[in-house]
Amino acid sequence: MMSVRRSESEEARARALWTRELLNSQPEPECDELVRLTAAICGTPIGLLTLLDERQQWFRASEGLKLGDTPREIAFCVHAIRQPEMLVVKDALMDARFGANPLVVGEPTLRFFAGVGLHTTEGHPLGTLCVIDTTPRILTAEQAQALAVLGRQVSARLELRVQRKMLEEVVKEKEKATAGLRASEELFRAFMNASPFLSYIKDAAGRLLFYNRSFAQRFGVSEYAWLGRTDEQLWSRKLTKSVRTHDLEVMAGGRMVETEEHIRGADGTISSLRSFKFPCHDSAGNVLLAGVAVDVSEEVAHKAELERYHRELEEANDQLRRLAVTDELTGLRNRRAFEERLVMEFSMARRRKRELAVLLLDVDNFKMINDRFGHAAGDEVLRRLGMILRTTVRLPDLPARYGGEEFIVLLPESGEESAMGLARRLMQRVAEEAWENGAVTMSMGMAAMNESLLNGYQLVELADEALYAAKRAGKNRVMVHSGSLT
Template sequence: MMHAILNDEPGRIAALRRYDILDTPSEDAFDKVTHLIRALFGVPISAVSLIDTGRQWFKSIEGLDASETPRSMAFCDHAIRRDEPLIITDALGDPRFSDNPLVTGEPHIRSYAGVPLRTPDGYNIGSLCAIDTRARDFAPEHLETLKALAPIVVEQMELRMLAERDSLSGSMTRRAFVAEMDKRIALHIRHQRPAALVLLDIDHFKQINDSHGHPVGDRVIEAVARCCATLSRPSDSVGRIGGEEFALLLPETGEADALAAAERFRLAIADLVIPHDPPLRVTASFGVAAIGGGRMTSKDWLSAADAALYDAKRGGRNRAVLAPLTETCMA
């Protein structure tokens, strides 16, 4: 493993943000690692901890009911400042931690072993740790296990990032897009920030494939994806969530603006000239749904937009339909 870059906090935060992993739901690949450490070490708590600007956020944690802590309390914040593992055998006897609220209060941490999660370019973005509520030494083989598992956690983060892009369109995969929706829902719950979801489906796409072949169909997918990416704002997310179905996540956008954005996308797609002999023209149908009380899971939010998309298809295609927020949704 290359030596850590320890004196570039902006670079470290940029490296963390590239993974786009903060505030995402739990995932088995990470939970299996913390479960294994807890079992092998015989400790009550294990975590994959990521250190953000002002907080410690847990991608996976076993044995503690928390999703984050202030960075000032984080043992892992000390671990990322080192090239080697951080071992604390008795936190009460260590002046760095003796008055830490996590030591003097719940969960009463007494011992800690943490290995930095180091990116391929050398930034420690968090740590993989084992935590006990009693003073103890950690056996050399335990430390070797942590040191062996930490790069595996980083590899999972790398694979996760690669798997977030659809190979044909370059758009986010369905899984990655839904994770982005989940983050937007969490933000709405905490701060009541508006957002809107737009689904679009290329009209008569099966007919294109049947008449011209799948390579031409792929060319249509690529053209529509490129159009969506070009028209999107930097804060928007574009995902390919089905064969010929795309989704747009528009943060800080209410119903009226989302419907207007869908119209812009609709007109731009209708204006596309796709290279073929003769050149192809396509249209798309759109369903729009703003976030609201009855749409506080990704499944419900997608269902609302999908129902509006179905209405657009049934109403003649090449149109955008809004799923209005009901009284229940607005409550």
């Protein structure tokens, strides 16, 4: 059905072109010459090229007679185009079809007519090439044959004229379409060049078919220098592999892919581009790759700066947290950290019925050291005692500076015996240390957990009582509190 409708449409177009070209324009000199030649060969005074439509007849070339348009119903040519062979009327007055025809009984009193139909190559009738006379006559066989040949020549001539006209119109339409495409391309390029985004189009092999001004400026090239170049010719091997992987993923999957690529620009700096790639097709249906890239270098740098700031902030917070639980002078945990751990260990020891001990230490005669040698000397004593504690206690033990010249050690899962063992080792380390301003001694009080204690602070109180007992007993010794609070 589609082919039939298309054929009918083409025929209608052909007829319209014939009508416009042949009925509304001046005849060509070649047609006049063919008409004169026809009349001369047939020996008639008049030769005509007639054209017909549904209502009337036109005379578009003639020799020996000037006629205007005539109604279709009285035209001899209507009969000529209805039959395949030549129409010859030797004497119109003697022919029943034409005896009363106004062209016969009135001006120009036609008596003789011989004509062949003119048709398009599709077989559509146009008119006739004919010869007429006001007196009856006959044609010889040679004249009739010549008229038929000349009729085919006129048909061919008219056909060529229409084809030329059609070709001219096609050329005009093509030029118009080309101008439209050129205008569209110029508008497209103007739009793309005004865009701040890097835009490009590549074929399936990775060759650049188009890129805009922002793209060219980013890489320091002209707007056409990289056309036809492939990824392998433009980027490093590592980057080419990454880019091609994304490109093939887009073209194979038929969907947009968002990526972030880092590309070295013309000035050697690395640009961070957020690229949006998507498939498109050319007029032949080939799959192409289109891309729009946004320079996010500042955003990436800002993000990196934020991440660095957050890291530094976390490190600062960690430092603050460490400072919050660490004694700055000795590097040991401070009293706050010790008491938090004490609460936890006491609760766990009582719940699981485990041993727990506390060793409280105080530097003997510390005020005298400060008064005699200065506070710097006193601080150095405390720092070195902190180091002795850190390097002597067990891994699970918690040594801390409890305040002033007092130190304390929390000993999880340790009873009196193991706590006393640590105390003796500490006393020995302190005695063996090479002190700059004379020997340093410590008094120690130790207490172990028992069922009468309600919390860890009571355990510390017991150790404190033992410490003061050691002080009263002469210092530089360890005392154990083995009972309840007094």
